[in-house]
Amino acid sequence: xxxxxxxxxxxxxxxxxxxxxxxxxxxxxxxxxxxxxxxxxxxxxxxxxxxxxxxxxxxxxxxxxxxxxxxxxxxxxxxxxxxxxxxxxxxxxxxxxxxxxxxxxxxxxxxxxxxxxxxxxxxxxxxxxxxxxxxxxxxxxxxxxxxxxxxxxxxxxxxxxxxxxxxxxxxxxxxxxxxxxxxxxxxxxxxxxxxxxxxxxxxxxxxxxxxxxxxxxxxxxxxxxxxxxxxxxxxxxxxxxxxxxxxxxxxxxxxxxxxxxxxxxxxxxxxxxxxxxxxxxxxxxxxxxxxxxxxxxxxxxxxxxxxxxxxxxxxxxxxxxxxxxxxxxxxxxxxxxxxxxxxxxxxxxxxxxxxxxxxxxxxxxxxxxxxxxxxxxxxxxxxxxxxxxxxxxxxxxxxxxxxxxxxxxxxx
Amino acid sequence: xxxxxxxxxxxxxxxxxxxxxxxxxxxxxxxxxxxxxxxxxxxxxxxxxxxxxxxxxxxxxxxxxxxxxxxxxxxxxxxxxxxxxxxxxxxxxxxxxxxxxxxxxxxxxxxxxxxxxxxxxxxxxxxxxxxxxxxxxxxxxxxxxxxxxxxxxxxxxxxxxxxxxxxxxxxxxxxxxxxxxxxxxxxxxxxxxxxxxxxxxxxxxxxxxxxxxxxxxxxxxxxxxxxxxxxxxxxxxxxxxxxxxxxxxxxxxxxxxxxxxxxxxxxxxxxxxxxxxxxxxxxxxxxxxxxxxxxxxxxxxxxxxxxxxxxxxxxxxxxxx
Numbered sequence: 001x002x003x004x005x006x007x008x009x010x011x012x013x014x015x016x017x018x019x020x021x022x023x024x025x026x027x028x029x030x031x032x033x034x035x036x037x038x039x040x041x042x043x044x045x046x047x048x049x050x051x052x053x054x055x056x057x058x059x060x061x062x063x064x065x066x067x068x069x070x071x072x073x074x075x076x077x078x079x080x081x082x083x084x085x086x087x088x089x090x091x092x093x094x095x096x097x098x099x100x101x102x103x104x105x106x107x108x109x110x111x112x113x114x115x116x117x118x119x120x121x122x123x124x125x126x127x128x129x130x131x132x133x134x135x136x137x138x139x140x141x142x143x144x145x146x147x148x149x150x151x152x153x154x155x156x157x158x159x160x161x162x163x164x165x166x167x168x169x170x171x172x173x174x175x176x177x178x179x180x181x182x183x184x185x186x187x188x189x190x191x192x193x194x195x196x197x198x199x200x201x202x203x204x205x206x207x208x209x210x211x212x213x214x215x216x217x218x219x220x221x222x223x224x225x226x227x228x229x230x231x232x233x234x235x236x237x238x239x240x241x242x243x244x245x246x247x248x249x250x251x252x253x254x255x256x257x258x259x260x261x262x263x264x265x266x267x268x269x270x271x272x273x274x275x276x277x278x279x280x281x282x283x284x285x286x287x288x289x290x291x292x293x294x295x296x297x298x299x300x301x302x303x304x305x306x307x308x309x310x311x312x313x314x315x316x317x318x319x320x321x322x323x324x325x326x327x328x329x330x331x332x333x334x335x336x337x338x339x340x341x342x343x344x345x346x347x348x349x350x351x352x353x354x355x356x357x358x359x360x361x362x363x364x365x366x367x368x369x370x371x372x373x374x375x376x377x378x379x380x381x382x383x384x385x386x387x388x389x390x391x392x393x394x395x396x397x398x399x400x401x402x403x404x405x406x407x408x409x410x411x412x
Numbered sequence: 413x414x415x416x417x418x419x420x421x422x423x424x425x426x427x428x429x430x431x432x433x434x435x436x437x438x439x440x441x442x443x444x445x446x447x448x449x450x451x452x453x454x455x456x457x458x459x460x461x462x463x464x465x466x467x468x469x470x471x472x473x474x475x476x477x478x479x480x481x482x483x484x485x486x487x488x489x490x491x492x493x494x495x496x497x498x499x500x501x502x503x504x505x506x507x508x509x510x511x512x513x514x515x516x517x518x519x520x521x522x523x524x525x526x527x528x529x530x531x532x533x534x535x536x537x538x539x540x541x542x543x544x545x546x547x548x549x550x551x552x553x554x555x556x557x558x559x560x561x562x563x564x565x566x567x568x569x570x571x572x573x574x575x576x577x578x579x580x581x582x583x584x585x586x587x588x589x590x591x592x593x594x595x596x597x598x599x600x601x602x603x604x605x606x607x608x609x610x611x612x613x614x615x616x617x618x619x620x621x622x623x624x625x626x627x628x629x630x631x632x633x634x635x636x637x638x639x640x641x642x643x644x645x646x647x648x649x650x651x652x653x654x655x656x657x658x659x660x661x662x663x664x665x666x667x668x669x670x671x672x673x674x675x676x677x678x679x680x681x682x683x684x685x686x687x688x689x690x691x692x693x694x695x696x697x698x699x700x701x702x703x704x705x706x707x708x709x710x711x712x713x714x715x716x717x718x719x720x721x722x723x724x725x726x727x728x729x730x731x732x733x
Contacts, residue, residue, distance in 0.1 A: 106476035246566040250678045382681040
């Protein structure tokens, strides 16, 4: 018993470390199998595009099969770290554009020959930049997405809203009208999770604020600037008027489109592919618009999210991995992605979909090496929770978050 | 003995016979060591080597860059210094100690009450209760977390519904994850719930050792139930209570799965860290494995200190038997 407790106590702490220190000795390339890590977005949104790329790949490489493993945004990096240490790393991995820098700087990816990919001369500038480090290409742009409002046309008609709001004030008025039509106690005119920082930071950027700025090689958190505080205050007021979502929900659990499909929201804010999952009942009464700015006639800057595809340096099939990326980001594949409501990886295919119009005014996170630690440390979410629950004033919460961001971005 | 042997060698006369004897003696003397060898080897392999790696890692700077190259950078005691200078570490330590104290007190208190209940109820009720306890014990933590999450759901959780229906207050869309207190409170209910069966069944087993005559005698002498419990039952329960208390303390101090999954990654921040989560965030999420190793060694020291108490009790009880 005694030794068992000891073993349990010590082994529990030490096990993880063993995993972290174990050599890559056991890594042995699976016979003729390419392992690809994609995010679940592809699984729920466009599995047939993945299947098409696999078919193409297998045609070019007879005898090879592709094992696509779908990952979650919350823990895919930790799983990837474990494979970097212990082996069995994927041959292709999808990375969020905010996650790339840290890994490129650490040398986690193999350099790729940009010219061999379709449309590489006309890649979206922002996305191409996120996959470039020290002048070399490590990440191939996969797709981008801005954030738009998905809304119920029938509820808007019922509330007597004849034209779509063109300013934040009009949106708030519309929300109040929607609230007044009485759709049940938990109904949100504009459902936004309180800690959904992609939405909240849009307000900050709309009012001319920013999350952090760089000066003389150092990063400074800037959420305590007067403009950012104006933006955060506007967000607080808007949230309290329009959303009955949990103040501490970050927009992932439950998914906003599930709330919408249950009839508990008139508007949800998020990637435009949210229209995929609004439920059969509301399929015909769903449309989208771009969130308006506080300045009439302008659109609110939306977060320009996006993904890159990279080949881990530990892969045993690097050139095959690059070949699969070529198939998955081919012109035909990107056209199909665009048809799903995404922004394709190249300006050559850009049209004027709602998503592409929204992207005309967008914001992006600070391009600091340690940015991903700010995200994973939940600094912004925690600040929003404090503001909305009234635990701290906007100013207090913003200045403490700002100090935190300064220290994390400078690698303290 | 060495002297006797020396004399024998010097004498020379009975040399062959003596040598056989001494080889015999060496063989016989080494038997215990040979027998213990597999155990030592096993412990060395599953405990010693990882521990050695852990100590080595804690003395290195080992981040993402080093992870890819499988080569750390020696930094001496820097990791320990940085952890001990980190105010988050001390706040987390205090929070974890309070959390552990509350959880252990609730577990032991409620567990003992259930055990006492088990001795009083009819046979079928006891079977039912024990069955329930075993089911709790058999429920995987991950499953339990999911059920807890559903019950406390903001939009349509059954807890808010029931509390509102019982007119305890308006719990419509009450957010159980809004404050650190509430988050850790929910975690406490989950941890205590999961640990109750072990405590209740251990204490119940021990209660069956309380002699009936003693209780009866006390009753005849006019002692009230509380007196009987304090003066007759408790002294007999004390050894087992000590053991389950130290075990629970060790478990609750290092608890990770329940808070991590229930509070969820997106709500974890330095203001609600417990030690296990602090270790995970610093080591894995921030990919600073050296620092993570230093934290885990410090935790190991604290748990080891707690274990000393437990082990001493075990040894003393073993001596008594």
